[in-house]
Amino acid sequence: MTTRLEMKNMTKMYGSFIANDTISLSLKAGEVHAVVGENGAGKTTLMRMLYGMERPTSGEIFIDGKRVAFTNPNDAIKNRIGMVHQHFMLFPDFTAAENIVIGHEPKQAGFFNRKKATELVQELVETYQIPVRPNAKTANCSIGEQQRIEILKVLYQGADIIILDEPSAVLTPIEVKGLLKTIRQLADQGKSIILITHKLREVMEVADSITVLRNGKVTGNVTKEQTSVDELAKLMVGRELHDLTERVQMNGEAILEIKNVTVQEKDNKPLLDDISLNVNRGEIVGIAGVSGNGQSELLQVISGLRSVKKGSIHLDGKDMTNQSVLSIRDAGLSHIPEDRYLWGAAKQATVEETGLMGYHKKPQYRSYSFLRKAPFRKLVNSWIEKFEIKAGSLEEKAGNLSGGNLQKLIVARELGHETPILIAAEPTRGVDIGAMEYIHEALIEKRNKGEAVLLVSSELSEIMALSDRILVMYEGEIAGEMDRQNATEEAISVLMAGGNQHESKN
Structure with a gap:
């Protein structure tokens, strides 16, 4: 040639x-x-x-x-x-x-x-x-x-x-x-x-x-x-990659319960149509699906960014249906959003201010009406070192970071809250293999501590590597569910394309 x-x-x-x-x-x-x-x-x-x-x-x-x-x-x-x-x-x-x-x-x-x-x-x-x-x-x-x-x-x-x-x-x-x-x-x-x-x-x-x-x-x-x-x-x-930490056997009760949730705008087809699911303590539940099939709306409903027409959402036994974002986060939810710029950060905020989001009310970082910056800066610097975040300084604008480095900062911030449940939407989007390995490890460790993760990812390999159970969404509905042992790429792909589980077995 x-x-x-x-x-x-x-x-x-x-x-x-x-x-x-x-x-x-x-x-x-x-x-x-x-x-x-x-x-x-x-x-x-x-x-x-x-x-x-x-x-x-x-x-x-x-x-x-x-x-x-x-x-x-x-x-x-x-x-x-x-x-x-x-x-x-x-x-x-x-x-x-x-x-x-x-x-x-x-x-x-x-x-x-x-x-x-x-x-x-x-x-x-x-x-x-x-x-x-x-x-x-x-x-x-x-x-x-x-x-x-x-x-x-x-x-x-x-x-x-x-x-x-x-x-x-x-x-x-x-x-x-x-x-x-x-x-x-x-x-x-x-x-x-x-x-x-x-x-x-x-x-x-x-x-x-x-x-x-x-x-x-x-x-x-x-x-x-x-x-x-x-x-x-x-x-x-530049080094060997490690295998993921083994999963500890867990049989926890439900921490997140979604029952018959429907979201509809005016007279259009429902964005979410009678969705029901639960996430248990000590479990990672993955949601697979082609972008635009209701995953975004589901996460917005859970986190308080969108209202429910009918149905209910319970978090740790409390009814959080149509509650405010602040109330839902205070009830024990942290959230790695799918769009880091729209939902995860303010471009004009500094690296320090981006990390501070959600921590400003915690007693260890407050003294009466004032923020205690020294301990918080120590925490953010530990994230920068652990996740190898490339930032000129804590005063650098978040919008000046590369997409991958901003993603790592948001992931570190949300994992640091140590809440009972974490929504992880596209958690490794734009990050390198080394950071991806660390994020995956952190999600498994969270699960092994008896906490829960609801994972949404367009990377099917990520869903299959991390999830204990996998749900597939298609046109605003749950098209199918399978556990880790029975999940195959072919079976999930068929459901993602609008087929059914019977077809995937033939």
């Missing part, structure tokens, strides 16, 4: 900080090359330089042996490089075809030729065997189909090199299988793929070669045959 891309000694500095330190990689025609690394390892910066979004401090890029320099993404596109971003850039009210051809629309007599656009997109669908409905409004497409629209968009622009940034982050397991099949098909048709991901099992399934980054440097450059998931993880983290 001929070499299509070479990046040589790529360095990017922001002041004295070195984001990328003399990184080199090459990409052949028809190859899938995975770039893996922890949060902040330098993956995104490297790809931003390749796509013309950042100018390198030093280093060279060669396309088909010719040296190139990009000042913006248009330069990259002209050199047949396309990028599918983690957060899709589609117009929801446009059709798939309109989104794909935008910027390069076929015209007739000076006007947009919608029929020709549909024909061109249908040709792409057939050529690359990527299932998309050209005339479907994007807002009505599944997340998986929206991603395929993005891929067809870069193919329509003529891309031979396609960068995929965390492409499976929002997909169901079934959709992930379809994505990996698409990636392989594109490579077999001569396209060159750069896959940015932290999901090492997917890397081992689809990649031909792998570059591992840690702290802005290359720690490994291997083929799939030369490595394993464990070896890649070690190269990413």
Whole structure:
């Protein structure tokens, strides 16, 4: 195979900080090359330089042996490089075809030729065997189909090199299988793929070669045959990962009881439809499901952020239905929210102030009407050390932290409350493998102490690794329940897609 891309000694500095330190990689025609690394390892910066979004401090890029320099993404596109971003850039009210051809629309007599656009997109669908409905409004497409629209968009622009940034982050397991099949098909048709991901099992399934980054440097450059998931993880983290702490057998009584809860807005279909569940002391209950199937509304109802139309919520025997957030937290609930910026922090607050949220009433941190800052600062500094939170100081704005570091601060804060029950929504979103390992350990330890965790995660591997029982939500209802011993990825995937437990066994 001929070499299509070479990046040589790529360095990017922001002041004295070195984001990328003399990184080199090459990409052949028809190859899938995975770039893996922890949060902040330098993956995104490297790809931003390749796509013309950042100018390198030093280093060279060669396309088909010719040296190139990009000042913006248009330069990259002209050199047949396309990028599918983690957060899709589609117009929801446009059709798939309109989104794909935008910027390069076929015209007739000076006007947009919608029929020709549909024909061109249908040709792409057939050529690359990527299932998309050209005339479907994007807002009505599944997340998986929206991603395929993005891929067809870069193919329509003529891309031979396609960068995929965390492409499976929002997909169901079934959709992930379809994505990996698409990636392989594109490579077999001569396209060159750069896959940015932290999901090492997917890397081992689809990649031909792998570059591992840690702290802005290359720690490994291997083929799939030369490595394993464990070896890649070690190269990413710099140490061996540990097995999770064993579970202590628990048979606790219910700490959280939800009975026949319905949430409905005006005359629309219920967001939650007669939901009942319980979480016992000494138990982690995982909720799986494609985003948008009622998980968010369920957590908002439990934590007091949304009202219940009918049904009841009891926490430690107390009726907390439609109570205030403060009352519910005082009753023994802590909450790692799914959106760290919207619910978990105030961007203009300092690191110290973000950590203080919920602790300002605790007697050990108060003296009459004044806060006792010294003991609290000691606590926050212990979190920073334990979770390896990268912050310039306690006075740094929370909004200046990377997403992963802010997530670690919120997780540390909520675990520190040591409440009888914790809602953990996407607890490891955006964090690196080392921090993920620590968070998982902390959740198991909480469970083993006789406390309870309600876990919601889009990472099915996380749900299966941590949960004692798994509930699957689909269109605002509990589609099925299974215990740890009987749960399989296939069975959960079927329920997530709207099937039933009987189907999953066939």
